[in-house]
Amino acid sequence: MARLLVIRSAPYHRSHLFATATFLLSPSNSKHPHSASASASFPSTARRILLPSPLRVPARAIESSPGTTKQEPTPAAGEGEAQEPPPPAASAFEVEELGWGTQLAVKLRMLVAPPWKRVRKGSVLNMKLRGEISDQLKTRFSSGLSLPQICDNFVKAAYDPRISGVYLHIEPLRCGWGKVDEIRRHIVDFKKSDDEQVLHDFVGKFVVGYMPVCGEKEYYLACACGELYAPPSAYVALFGLTVQQTFLRGVLEKVGIEPEIQRIGRYKSAGDQLARKSMSNEVREMLATLLDNIYGNWLDTVSSKHGKKKEEIEEFINSGVYQVARLKEEGWITDLLYDDEVQIHFNFLLRHQVMAMLKERVGQKDKKSLRMVDYSKYSRVSKWTLGLQGGGEQIAVIRASGSITRTRSPLSVPSSGIIAEQLIEKIRTVRESEKYKAVILRIDSPGGDALASDLMWREIRLLADTKPVVASMSDVAASGGYYMAMAAPVIVAEKLTLTGSIGVVTGKFILQKLYERIDFNKEIISKGRYAELNAADQRPLRPDEAELFEKSAQNAYALFRDKAAMSRSMNVDQMETVAQGRVWSGQDAASRGLVDSLGGFSQALAIAKQKANIPHDRKVQLVEISKPSPTLPEILSGIGGSLLGVDRAVKGVLQDVTSLNGVQARMDGILFERLEDLSGENQLLLLIKDIVNYFD
Helix, strand or coil: CCCCEEEECCECCHHHCCCCEEECCCHHHCCCCCCCCCCCCCCCCCEEECCCCCCECCHHHCCCCCCCCCCCCCCCCCCCCCCCCCCCCCCCCEEEECCHHHHHHHHHHHHHCCHHHCCCCCEEEEEEEEECEECCCCCCCCCCEEHHHHHHHHHHHHHCCCEEEEEEEEEEECCCHHHHHHHHHHHHHHHHHHHHCCCCCCCCCEEEEECCEECHHHHHHHCCCCEEEECCCCEECECCCCCECCCCHHHHHHCCCEEEEEEECCCCCCCHHHHCCCCCHHHHHHHHHHHHHHHHHHHHHHHHHHCCCHHHHHHHHHCCECCHHHHHHCCCCCEECCCHHHCCCHHHHHHHHHHHHHHHHCCCCCCCCCCEEEHHHHHCCCCHHHCCCCCCCEEEEEEEECCEECCCCCCCCCCCCEEHHHHHHHHHHHHHCCCEEEEEEEEEECEEEHHHHHHHHHHHHHHHCCCCEEEEEEEEEECHHHHHHCCCCEEEECCCCEEECCCEEEEEEECHHHHHHCCCCCCCCCCCCCCCCCCCCCCCCCHHHHHHHHHHHHHHHHHHHHHHHHHCCCCHHHHHHHCCCCEEEHHHHHHCCCCCEECCHHHHHHHHHHHCCCCCCCCCEEEECCCCCCCHHHHHHHHHHHHHCCCHHHHHHHHHHHCCCCCEEECCCCECCCHHHCHHHHHHHHHHHHHHHHHC
């Protein structure tokens, strides 16, 4: 009889984490309207909350850092100088058998499960990972992959006695390194069930990867699999990593558009695409550092996987790896699956070859087809069926993904983006409810509207006064995204999360030359010295208007920086050294006091349980506050966008252009991708080319 077991984390040492939250009130903040209230965002006296009890990590956090602790303010030693690095990762999880009562309940639930949730014993979970991966939950009407559902599938499969292993079909990915790290951690966790050889009577659980296209990001994920296969003619491009920026200033000048951009922060790259023709020295320095961090982490991971020095791996990459046979020779993949008989129907028959190998692994050689359950169907299997549903205590999960706007714009992409007024309603609902013991704020955002960011910051601060709040960063939580995160007493980031970017940008377009070229006239009658500041686009700004334009941006930056300093228990001078619009990796941000702990969602959950005084081994119920429910118009809109071809890339740029009349806390797009993956950007460049040709 198969045994059902529970995976439990090994405990942290007491010295690994003392989550500290310190709030300081400077004289300049004493006039804040809420400073007189004990529950206000700005307490009247400095206070420190120490959590001395040891923190234990759940099954999904074996590579997470146990967390760095915010230190007392110390004199800044120099601009952006690093402090002590965060401590190393905690120990792995333990395995514990479930009680007989729970085992019986799980068997009964599997027996009475509806047909669309049933899984045959000995099945292999088949997940195809490619393209974009959202940090939001998906419904059956939504297309694409969901990071929380991918991770949940790994956890469920580790417990599920009906699942024999996982088959990962890895195609080119268009997501950040933070999400890739989260998925990779779950692959490693799942492999533990294979190493223990205790979850099944007949075979340990396995993870087999298949990779027809091999780039750095795909191999970084795939090499975590126990076995990795590729076709003999697989596309291989292990040449290294690149970072790039595109500039439209010359194009805009050609059509008679002059951007008037004010960006505050030497490293703030938002707006450069419109205002500059080349990369600034500061931005070049910032991007080079980020690229060094990502490439260094890639080399560390691959060298550790193959037991070689980083220099050897780098030398191999620098030799130009484009033949999959070289990967086989070096032991980077398990085998090349190919037959002379399958050349005509290569893609179809090769899959059958892999399936034959898997059938042998799970003892199904006599079956006509391998028992498979795909990602979509297995995502509908509930944790309750497997005995994984949480207990009485509830922890709220608020997900915030996409660009930040205060209200929904007509150009907003359906089911995407952070609408401040909607998110604030959810935050207030959680704050007023007594059933939630803690809150995890999951952020995946490059920023957006500065006012919207500030309004959400205040609501999150008020929420943190009523119950523990932990911010968990995904791929990116920069500028306005960091504005939200810094309201939480504890911030958790992946080591390659892009964060920081404490700066603002605002701008408008001067269309005088364009109007002259197309013989268009615009006249304005105004009353008031600065009445035409935002309305007049047919002439350049007057000197006094330009001065006011700059002062408004400077004021927004000072507000952002000062609140960041207060939130992170720094003085303004200290914060200035790490602000200036600079983007940091999660690892660098942790060493500079912008982030408390390194890890994924499980790390944030472990900290939230500790702060809520919930025993580490007690199950909790995670309640998704922002669970999506797409309407029929949203579904049809998504289909229409795909048919038109000019999808989110163009919509996003149009939305950015229309929002330039307000101050933005936004991080510019930083692309760590190969050119052939940038279909949206290619469409945009073609559109701009058509515009230029029209005016020529």
